[in-house]
Amino acid sequence: MDELFDQNTKAVPTSRISRLSKLGVLASKVAGNMLVDGGKELMQGKSPAIRDLLISEKNLKQLADKLATMRGAAMKAGQLLSMDAGSLVPPDMAVLLERLRADAVTMPAVQLLDVLEKNWGDEWQDQFQRFSFKPIAAASIGQVHKGLTLDHRELAIKIQYPGVRESIDSDLDNVFGLLRFSGLIPKDLDLTPLVDEARRQLKLEADYRHEGQQLRNYAANMATFSRREELMFPAYHEDLSTDQILCMSYMQGQSIDKLAYASQEERNRVMSLMMELFFAEFLDYRCVQTDPNLANFLYNLESKQLVLLDFGATREFDWTFVDNYQEALRAATFEDRNALASALDKLGFFVQGKEVKNLDVVLDIFVLATEPLRFKGSYDFSGSQLAEKIRDKGLSMSSDPDAWHSPPPDILFLHRKLAGLYLMATRFNASIDMNRLVSRYW
Structure with missing residues (x-):
């Protein structure tokens, strides 16, 4: 259990008010940075451009850090905006996108245990020979742990961050509103279809039973793929999976x-x-x-x-x-x-x-x-x-x-x-x- 605390963690804000306040604090910091940086440029005899002040490296880093800490749809919104375009995006956005892809922030032990007990019951550990509390991976919606069941199944166990599913609607509205207000998104560009689709897609991604079924469907499709022998993918373990926990066979491989x-x-x-x-x-x-x-x-x-x-x-x-x-x-x-x-x-x-x-x-x-x-x-x-x-x-x-x-x-x-x-x-x-x-x- 000592390894529970041997990691850099940040609690996931779970209520709508706490998540909104995170963005409010962010907006205040961005505005403060703009005032300070703009003042410095004026003292140097320069005429600062508002957009340049807005997308300064400091502001982009703070935006990325805040979205990464919130996880869920807030973080996913930033990833969707990038569309993983890599070098296709302006260099100014590199700090934000790279930070959002790093996926390094995990939830603390108290939140992890709470999710496990709510889904598997107080005696959940009785089902395992081993369970690694230190995650082997973390992303926008959940983090992955490794476990060995009593019947010798080696599993990759994806555990959803608390409050993620419930906050999807408000997160998307708040994040896209903030980005539009900031000028990072043109005010006259209609993103409603994309936001609505992101909303639908994220709700599906937050339903781990749905993902399990998608895995089964994908495996069925690949049975006729001409290069099937060159692929590996996990099996879905439905008996231990819930809406918030997805259990799959653990796959060996390198990055x-x-x-x-x-x-x-x-x-x-x-x-x-x-x-x-x-x-x-x-x-x-x-x-x-x-x-x-x-x-x-x-x-x-x-x-x-x-x-x-x-x-x-x-x-x-x-x-x-x-x-x-x-x-x-x-x-x-x-x-x-x-x-x-x-x-x-x-x-x-x-x-x-x-x-x-x-x-x-x-x-x-x-x-x-x-x-x-x-x-x-x-x-x-x-x-x-x-x-x-x-x-x-x-x-x-x-x-x-x-x-x-x-x-x-x-x-x-x-x-x-x-x-x-x-x-x-x-x-x-x-x-x-x-x-x-x-x-x-x-």
């Missing part, structure tokens, strides 16, 4: 970052597997694990298998959407701009009845993003500078609020995964024959 030290051939193989898995998920099974966070994967050095860990962000798509998006994907790959515009219009990418002022830029970005798909032979992600090209093209969009439109959430979540895979391929200096790979699924 996916270790892939950076593997041979070029192995890096290419694993990244081609991840790319092919994405296209199979979307085009064959209509069910995609949409979160490309590196922490959701392990690499088993002995078996040379990719280990899939998290299924909370698994998202189902209807056939109409899949068909229309495949039409857009093919049109962009073959650089047919008229067909691409038509397909994006069917997908609801543009506001109906309004002139699409950024149409050419949007089409350019889609055509750029499909560059690997039309390249003949192995595409070198490390030497392509594709992320920078897409970022620069995005920066050329009109700043007129009427020209902006938040695409349908289905597209945003899909692009989140694909962008994350592109960046992962770049990170591991992979070369992949994307044209041959995707042609199997047209």
Whole structure:
């Protein structure tokens, strides 16, 4: 039990008032920092820009720290905003996004024990030979512990932070309101569809029984995947799982970052597997694990298998959407701009009845993003500078609020995964024959 206290923990605020007060304190600190920094610049004879003062490194760090401490939807909102775009976001946001991906803050022993007793009863330890109180991983909604049951099942046990599910609605309203007020989000950009979808998605992710069923469905899908033998994923243990506790078989593996030290051939193989898995998920099974966070994967050095860990962000798509998006994907790959515009219009990418002022830029970005798909032979992600090209093209969009439109959430979540895979391929200096790979699924 000594290890219960051998870690850096912070209590999760559980009531709506306490969570709102956290954001109120944050707003006061940000305003105070702006006054101090602005005063310094005025004394130096400079004319400070309000936005520069607002997104100073100090303010972004405090914002990230506060969201990470709150966990739950507050932290997830920041992650969703980033869409895991990596180098595609302005450098000013790097501190915030990196802090939110670190996922290092855990709940103290008293909260952990309270959750365990409420879900498993006072005698819960009688079911285990061993239970590690020190988490092996922590994320926005829960933290993971390792346990060995009396019947010798080695489990990874995901335990939800208290108050997370109940605070989803208020957290999203408060965080998006704060970010909009701060100017980090354009005031005239309608994010209602994204916020509503984030609300729905988070409520599903906070239902661990639902995630368990998603894991079972995913395993059933993968039974017919052509490269199934290269994958590993856990089994769902329903008898010990509840709405707040998810029990899965413990999976052996190293951090996916270790892939950076593997041979070029192995890096290419694993990244081609991840790319092919994405296209199979979307085009064959209509069910995609949409979160490309590196922490959701392990690499088993002995078996040379990719280990899939998290299924909370698994998202189902209807056939109409899949068909229309495949039409857009093919049109962009073959650089047919008229067909691409038509397909994006069917997908609801543009506001109906309004002139699409950024149409050419949007089409350019889609055509750029499909560059690997039309390249003949192995595409070198490390030497392509594709992320920078897409970022620069995005920066050329009109700043007129009427020209902006938040695409349908289905597209945003899909692009989140694909962008994350592109960046992962770049990170591991992979070369992949994307044209041959995707042609199997047209």
